[in-house]
Amino acid sequence: MRVLKSEWLKLVSVRTTWYLIGAMVLLEGLTAGLTTGLGDVDDLRKGNVSTFVIGTHLATVFMFTLGALLSTNEYRHGTANSTFVVTPKRERVILAKLVVGLAIGIAGALLYIAVHAGLGLSILASRGVDVDSDLVVNGYVGVGVGLVLGCLFGVALGALLRNQVLTIIVGLVLFLLAGTVALFIGNDVGQYFPGEALLALQNDPRVDLLSQTYGGLVLAGYCVALGIAGAVLTREREIA
Amino acid sequence: MADITVERLTKRYGETLAVDDLSFTVDAGRVTGFLGPNGAGKSTTLRALLGLVRPTHGRALVMGKPFHELKDPVRAVGAALDAHDVHPGRSGRGHLRTIAAAAGLPNSRVDEVLDMVELTPARDRRVKGYSMGMRQRLALAAALLGDPRILMLDEPANGLDPQGMRWLRDILVSLAGEGRAVLISSHVLSEVEQTVDSVVVIGAGRLVMQGMLGELVKGDRRPALVRSPRADDLRDLLEAAGASVARDGRADSMHVHNASLEEIGTLAAEHGIPIFELTHEVTTLEDRFLELTGEGGNVR
Ligand SMILES: Nc1ncnc2c1ncn2[C@@H]1O[C@H](COP(=O)(O)OP(=O)(O)OP(=O)(O)O)[C@@H](O)[C@H]1O
Ligand SMILES: [Mg+2]
Numbered sequence: 106m107r108v109l110k111s112e113w114l115k116l117v118s119v120r121t122t123w124y125l126i127g128a129m130v131l132l133e134g135l136t137a138g139l140t141t142g143l144g145d146v147d148d149l150r151k152g153n154v155s156t157f158v159i160g161t162h163l164a165t166v167f168m169f170t171l172g173a174l175l176s177t178n179e180y181r182h183g184t185a186n187s188t189f190v191v192t193p194k195r196e197r198v199i200l201a202k203l204v205v206g207l208a209i210g211i212a213g214a215l216l217y218i219a220v221h222a223g224l225g226l227s228i229l230a231s232r233g234v235d236v237d238s239d240l241v242v243n244g245y246v247g248v249g250v251g252l253v254l255g256c257l258f259g260v261a262l263g264a265l266l267r268n269q270v271l272t273i274i275v276g277l278v279l280f281l282l283a284g285t286v287a288l289f290i291g292n293d294v295g296q297y298f299p300g301e302a303l304l305a306l307q308n309d310p311r312v313d314l315l316s317q318t319y320g321g322l323v324l325a326g327y328c329v330a331l332g333i334a335g336a337v338l339t340r341e342r343e344i345a
Numbered sequence: 346m347a348d349i350t351v352e353r354l355t356k357r358y359g360e361t362l363a364v365d366d367l368s369f370t371v372d373a374g375r376v377t378g379f380l381g382p383n384g385a386g387k388s389t390t391l392r393a394l395l396g397l398v399r400p401t402h403g404r405a406l407v408m409g410k411p412f413h414e415l416k417d418p419v420r421a422v423g424a425a426l427d428a429h430d431v432h433p434g435r436s437g438r439g440h441l442r443t444i445a446a447a448a449g450l451p452n453s454r455v456d457e458v459l460d461m462v463e464l465t466p467a468r469d470r471r472v473k474g475y476s477m478g479m480r481q482r483l484a485l486a487a488a489l490l491g492d493p494r495i496l497m498l499d500e501p502a503n504g505l506d507p508q509g510m511r512w513l514r515d516i517l518v519s520l521a522g523e524g525r526a527v528l529i530s531s532h533v534l535s536e537v538e539q540t541v542d543s544v545v546v547i548g549a550g551r552l553v554m555q556g557m558l559g560e561l562v563k564g565d566r567r568p569a570l571v572r573s574p575r576a577d578d579l580r581d582l583l584e585a586a587g588a589s590v591a592r593d594g595r596a597d598s599m600h601v602h603n604a605s606l607e608e609i610g611t612l613a614a615e616h617g618i619p620i621f622e623l624t625h626e627v628t629t630l631e632d633r634f635l636e637l638t639g640e641g642g643n644v645r
Contacts, residue, residue: 107446107447107448107449108447110446110447111443111444111446111447114439114442114443114446115432115443118435118436118439118440118442118443119432119434119435120434121434178432182430182431182432182433183427183429183430183431184430184431184432184443186395186397186424186426186427186430187424187426187430187444187487188447189396189397190395190396190397190412190418190422190424191418191419191444191447191448192447193396193412193413193415193418194413343397343398343399344392344397344398345358345392345397345398
């Protein structure tokens with residue numbers, strides 16, 4: 106419990122946290138407003154609602170970055186020293202970071218959905234576009250879970266790699282570029298890439314991938330595997 | 346049982362032998378200086394004691410145990426390794442609160458230690474804007490949080506101005522006076538000379554000497570500085586009496602080994618030679634330190 110409180114304080118006591126969440130919400134709110142406000146009414150009617158729900162991948166990248174900072178700031182700013190002197194059972198620290206990442210991930214996802222859906226759906230309604238509510242709910246659940254998992258992915262990968270810049274670059278490649286790479290390799294393998302699993306989870310109608318549930322499980326699997334590896338390595342490695 | 350026991354500690358980083366078969370102990374109730382030139386292995390030894398790095402051979406024990414076996418590490422040991430180890434975007438108070446939370450200490454304790462290190466007026470400012478001296482104070486505050494029995498401070502005087510040094514000296518001496526073991530490292534002896542009671546001197550990862558500060562300079566080894574308008578005459582007399590004399594560039598001064606101040610003064614008086622100054626060399630301790638640890642580059 107002590108470690109949890111400490112990790113939570115670390116998260117909320119730096120402005121970057123709020124800047125990242127604020128930027129994400131602003132960006133996605135804007136995107137939602139523009140696509141629904143300026144999009145062709147016929148196109149919107151044709152049922153592109155789920156692509157609108159997904160918004161941009163940047164939201165996930167923002168949450169990923171937030172998680173990555175939670176882990177890598179310790180090494181970047183040298184606080185790993187005092188952290189692991191006060192809590193010599195280092196795996197507890199990583200576990201606490203994952204729990205805190207889960208909490209802020211859920212908060213970020215709820216905020217995203219509130220702003221995005223609030224703005225987007227009300228604009229659609231005012232323009233007389235009916236939406237399939239099942240599709241919308243499905244989409245938002247997928248996007249929300251994706252944001253939470255993205256944040257956890259960042260915490261876990263950061264614990265593993267330690268280096269801040271490296272972690273963020275690897276994350277960007279995995280989430281934004283891996284799709285293209287996956288297509289090169291062939292869909293059979295490619296669909297298990299984190300970026301593709303994320304698309305599947307978000308129920309993106311533009312691509313033919315794993316089912317939504319399966320995509321979520323694959324992404325969650327990455328988080329669990331990386332989290333365990335990060336915790337074990339943090340325990341075994343030297344803090345030097 | 347000594348509060349800190351380093352037993353044949355060896356730490357190797359690839360090709361570099363950072364600590365080499367080092368043994369020493371630190372007792373409670375006094376300030377111990379952990380001295381050695383840059384790269385001697387001081388920080389590595391402290392990191393081994395704190396369980397941050399694993400010894401290649403040997404043991405580094407705190408109250409007889411490896412660090413990770415301590416029941417309540419925060420109350421046993423307070424450590425400050427590097428004054429830069431703070432997230433610059435956090436306030437000093439915010440930084441300490443993260444540590445206090447992990448240690449299960451109340452926020453009121455944070456304000457107490459901030460007061461002890463006289464950082465209260467700046468506590469809500471972001472550390473980004475702190476001076477080096479303020480960061481050192483913050484690091485010390487963090488070490489004091491758990492009211493620990495042992496303090497380990499790596500170069501705590503680094504970046505402090507003379508007032509800061511005096512303040513640090515007073516606080517460390519009083520903490521040791523309360524029965525704590527205080528271990529402070531430095532690569533300059535003069536920085537801690539007036540603070541420490543005993544010293545552990547290392548060079549190139551090996552123990553050079555451990556003892557009380559006074560033992561670092563044996564009485565007969567302390568050269569005298571003598572100023573006299575008849576320096577040449579006095580030199581001849583002293584050399585005839587068996588002392589060794591070295592002249593520096595100045596016409597009226599010299600450095601005398603193997604003669605006490607009393608002997609020099611008496612000899613001068615017997616021959617009617619005026620003396621302007623007769624004193625022990627102030628730099629001796631530093632010289633002795635350099636002598637022990639070697640003057641050459643220690644970068645390995
Ligand atoms: N993590 C590391 N990896 C590789 N080499 C290291 C590491 N840490 C220290 N060393 C090496 O070990 C030796 C001892 O370093 P250490 O930092 O312990 O010295 P120090 O006495 O604290 O010096 P200073 O007065 O400069 O702080 C140096 O040669 C250093 O290069
Ligand atoms: Mg050092």
